Amino acid sequence: MNQNELDEIILKDITRRHFFRMTSYGIGTLALGSLLNPAALAAPPVATNPFAARAPHFAPKAKRVIFLFMAGAPSQLDLFDPKPKLNQHDREPIPEEIIEGERFAFIKGTPKLLGSPYEFKQHGQSGHWISSLMPHTARVADDLAFIHSVQTDQFNHAPAQIFFNTGHQLPGRPSIGSWLLYGLGTESQDLPGFVVLVSGQNNPDGGKACWSSGFLPSHYQGVEFRSKGDPVLYVTDPDGVDRTSRRHMLDALREMNALKLSDHGDPEIATRIASYEMAYRMQASVPELTDLSDESPETHAMYGTEPGAVSFANNCLLARRMAERGCRFIQLYHWGWDSHGTNPGDDIMTSLPERCRQVDQACAALIADLKQRGMLDDTLVIWGGEFGRTPMNEERDGSTFLGRDHHPRAFTIWMAGGGVKAGLSLGQTDDLGYNVVEDPVHVHDINATILHLMGMNHERLTYNHLGREFRLTDVHGQVIEKLIG
C-alpha cells in the first residue's frame, strides 16, 4: 500500500466515525458527506503526499543508493592507484613545471614526492590494484568499478564536500538525496526516504549542508540517524508513556483534529493527521530497524558489528536494513581521512591504516551481503571522498610525519551494483598520479550518472528557484556511459 492510499484510509476512517458521532449531535453533515466521498470533490481533501513513490524518467537500473562518503579525502595513492614511478622518485623534489602556478591548501615552496609505503597487488578476475591496507575490499574486487580519474573544483573540505553533494561549493542548494526524493519519492511507508548515518570522531566538515534540501521543501532533507541517544530525534516517548498511552493520546488527538477538519475544511489538517500516524509508525519501525540483535552471528562476523556499538560497521549493516525496507538514499559519512602528516593522528603510517581498519571489512561485507540477498543488482553503492591527495609529502612546518595535501585534480572512487559494470577500471592518471591522462570524470559527471542509474535525466530534474530552473549538475555533467553495464 502506498502512502496516499494509507492516508486516504485514515481519513475515511476518521470521517466515518465522526459522521456517526456528529449526526447524533445533530450537526450538519453536508461537508462531511463530501469528505466521505473524496471523489466527489473537485480538489481532493488529502494533500498530495510528497513521499509517494513516483515514476522515473526512464527505466532505472538502480532503485536505491548507498553512498559511503569518506569525509576528509582518502589517499588514492596509498589505496587504489599505485605509482611505481612515484616510489622510484620518493623524496625527490617534484619537477617545477608540474606545479607551476598551482595553489595548494598547505604545501609551500617546492615539495618532495612521496612514494607509497604500502604494497599493492592485483586482485580477482578484474585485476584491480588494491593496497595491503584494504584486504577485505580486495576480496570483492570483481564486484567493483573503479574510477581513477575523478576531478573536482574545490580543494578545501567543507566546500568540496558540499560541492560533491549539491553540485555547488556554497551551501544553499539541494543535495543528491534530496533531489532523488523530490524526483522519485520513496518506497518506505514508515521510514524517512533519505537517511544519513555519521560515524568517526566528528560530523563531516560541510555540516548539514551536505544533506540539506536547499531550496527544495525541507521534507526532502536527509534525516540523520544518530548513534547516540534517540536514533531519530525525539522518536522515543518520555518515561512513563508506553505504546498504549501514546495510542490513546493519538486517538484523542486524531478525533480533535478531525473535528477541526470537518468544521474548517483545510486539507492540511488531514495531512497533519496522517503525519502523526506516520510518526507513530516510525516510533515502532525505527527501534525495530536499529536493533541489530536479530542479525545472525555470521552476519555480525562478516561486518564486524556488535549490537549497540557506535561504528561505521554498524552503520553499514543498518544501511543494508534500510535498503531492505525501501529507503531511497542512504548516506554514510565516516570522518578522519585527512592525512596531512602533521602528527601521528593524521599521517599515512598510523592514522590512515587505522581509518582503513574501521571501514574495510564492513564495506566489503556490505557488497557481499547485498549480493547474497539479490539486492546488489538494484542497489548502487558508492565509495569515495571529496577530493584526492597529493603525490607530494606535505611536510607542514618541517613535520617529519608522512602525509599528503589536498588534491582536487585526480582521485579514485569506486562504485558497485545498480547497473555499474562490475570489474571495470576507468580512467588513468600520469606516472606520478598528479594529473588525469585518460577519461577524466568530473564530480558533476558522477552526479549525472547517479541520477541516470536511478532513472532520472539530470537535465530534466529541475526546480524553479528565484526565477531560474536549478538542477543538481548546474549547467554541467555528462553521464559516464563507459561505466554502465
Next chain:
Amino acid sequence: MNFKGWNRHLLWLVAAAPFVSQTWLQAAPTPIVAAREEIPTFEKDVLPILKGHCTACHNPDTSSAFLDLTTYETTMEGGQADNNVVAGDPEASNLMRRILGHGGKPQMPLGFAPLSPEKTETIRAWIKAGAKPTPEGVDLRHWAYVPPQKPSVPEGAHPIDYFVGKKLAEQGHSFSPEASRTTLIRRLSLDLTGLPPTPEEVDAFLADTRPDAYERVVDRLLASPQYGERLARMWLDLARYADSNGYEKDLGRQNWAWRDYVIKSFNADKPFDQFTTEQIAGDLLDAPTREQLIATGFHRNTMLNEEGGTDPQEQRWQVLVDRAAVTGTVWMASSTGCAQCHDHKFDPISQKDFYETLAFWESADEPLLALTPEEVSPYVERIKKREEFLLSSPESDARKAALEKIKKERESLEKATTLVLQESKERKPETPIREGGVYLAPGEVVPAGVPENLAPWQPEMPLNRLGLAQWLTHRDNPLTARVTVNRIWELIFGLGIVKTPGDFGTQSEAPSHPELLDYLAVDFRDQGWSLKKLIRTIVTSRTYRQSSAVTDAMRAWDPDNRYLGRAPRYRMEAEMIRDNALFVSGLLDLSMGGPSVFPPQPEGIWDNPYSGDQWITDPTKDKNRRGLYTFWKRTAPYPSFLTFDATSREACTDVRVRTNTPLQALVLMNDPVYLEAAAALSARMDGEKPEDRIQEGFRLVLARTPSKEELEVLKNYQALQAKVFAAAQREDAEEASWRMLASLLLNLDEAITRE
C-alpha cells in the same frame, strides 16, 4: 492616453474607474467592467514564455527541428513544419499542437512539465487574434520595471477591499463572512507579535463594545515591543544572520548588536528608506551615530571559511558576490547572481551591470566595532545571574563545565564587538569583470554603477554605497517599495501578491492583484515608508478580517486562495511554534536583546571536527527566551527549528517553505522543551471539575472555548489516561494524565496554526 507610462493594467483601471464607484460592494453577479479582451503581444507576453520553456533547444544555434523561437520573424517562419503559426487558427498551428501534445507527437517541452493553462491560453489568444507582431508604441517593459503609479480608489473604500473585492466580483464571488472575534484577536496577535493573546486580552476584546475596539487591539499590538521581534525573523532570514561563521570550523561570531538594531528599528517604525540606507551605507552618512554604524552589520553576515587551506582572494570574492546578489534579492527581487557568469538570460541585467553593483562592495573594509560598556552592561548582568544560579547549585562536573563556559561568555561579552563596514581609504569602488564568473580571470575594470534601465542614476548621488542606497530608495526606483510591500503581504497572508518575493523578474508569475500592489507601494513610499502604517492598512481591511473556513466549492474554484475570497490559514513558523508553547504555559521570558542563548537541545548536535565549542543549556530562564535569540550555528542549527522549516542561514532565505511532516509530530510529542511546556501548562489549568480545567487549557492554548464535542473527547481522554496510569501503579496518575492532556493541546493542529 500615455502608453509609455504604464502597462495595460493601469490603462484598464483608468478606463474603468469612472464606472466602478463602489458598486462591487453590491456583489454584482457579472463583472462591472466587461472583461476587456486583452490581446497578448508577442514581445511582452508570448516571447517570455517561449524563452522560459522553449528556447533552450529552439534557438538560432541549436535550432532543434530547424526551429528558432527567439524572435517574432523566426517563430512565424517555423522550422521543419511550415504551419508553426497559422494566424487566427490556433488549432491548425503546429506550435499550439505541440504544446498541447495533440496530433500524436510528443508534448513540448520534451521531458519537462507542460506549460501551465495560463501560459497556453496566452499563446492561443495571441494566435487567435492574428499572431501579429507587437504594435508600435506598446511599452515593452516588464511590469516590475515600470515605476508604480497610484491607482485611484473610490472615496471611502478601503483600498485593499476595493481591489480584492473587484477581482472577486469579476469571478462572481465575494468575501467570506468576518471571522469570530476570538479568531481575530488570536490571528492579529500572532501576525503582529508572533505571540498569542492572553485569556485576559481575549476577554477584554470580547467585552469591548466600542466601534473601534478592533483598531485599538491593532494599535496596542503594533506598539508592543514584541512587534519588532516578529518582523525581525523575516529580516534575519534575508540577511542570513547567524551566530557562527559557517563552513568547517564554524566558530562563533558576535553580531547580535546588529540583530538588536533590526528589532529596535522595527519597533521605532524607522522609515524603511532610512533603514535601508543605514544598513547599506550607515558609515557614509554625515556624522554617523553608533546605531548607524552597527546597522552596516547587515552585509557582515556573510560566511567566513577558516579552513587552513582557504585562499583569501577566493574567500573575498565569494563575499563580494554574495553581497551583490543578496542586495539584488532583498531590495530588488532580482536574481542578479545569474549575471555573475553571463548576461541575465531573461531580465535586463547584463554581466557588466552585475559587476558594477558588485563594485560598490569592493571598497568596503571590514573592521570590528567595540561595544561600549553601556551597550553591554544589561547583558552582563544577565550572565552574572546565570553564574550566581550555578554557584548556588550542588557541585558536579556539569556545573563546572557550565561555569567555565559562562565565565568565558561573560569575559567575551565585556569586550564585545560587532561587525561593521567602513569605506576604505585605499580601494576604490571598482572591480574587474571576471569572465565566466571565475575570480582568477579578471578582465576589464568597471566602476560601481547600477542597472540604469531600471531607474536613472541621479547626478547628486555619490558613487559609493550611499549613492546605491539613495538609488534603491529613490522615487523612480520601480522595485524597492513594491518588493517590500509584497514581503509584508507575504508575512501576513502567507503568500505574496507576487508569489515569489525574491524574484520579480520576467519569469516570475504576474502579481495576483497588480493595482493593489502598486497602490500599496506608492502609498507606502508617500506615507514616509512606514511599515506600521502599511501593516495597519492591511489588517484593518475586510479582506484580512474574513473567516478562513473553506468550503469544497471555494477550494474548487480557487485552491491556492489567490483571489482571497477567504482568509488564509497556515502553520506558524518554527520560532513562533516554540514561543507559543512557552507563552501559553507561562514559561516564556520576554527579555529582549543581547548575546544569543542556549535552550535545551539533544546531545551531540554540535559535534564538529575543528571546534571545541559546546552547547551547554542555559541554567536560568534565559533558556526560555524567544526563538529568535537562540544561538544560530550554521552547520548545526537548533534541531526543532530546522524540522519546522527554518533554514541554516548559510544563504539568504526569501521564503520559508512550509512542510507538514512526521518529524514535526515527534518534536511536539517528545522534545523536552514541549514536555516541560506541557507540564507547566497543566499546572496553569485551574479548576475544580475536569471540565473547568479543560476549558482553561483550551482558552490558554487556542484563545477560545471548546465545543461540547471537543470537551467530551478531551474529558474522556483524560479519564482514560488517568486509568491507564493508575493501572500501571503510577502514584501521580491523575496529574500525569493532565500533563498528557496539556501535551495533546500543544499538539493540536489548531495550536500551531494561524487561522
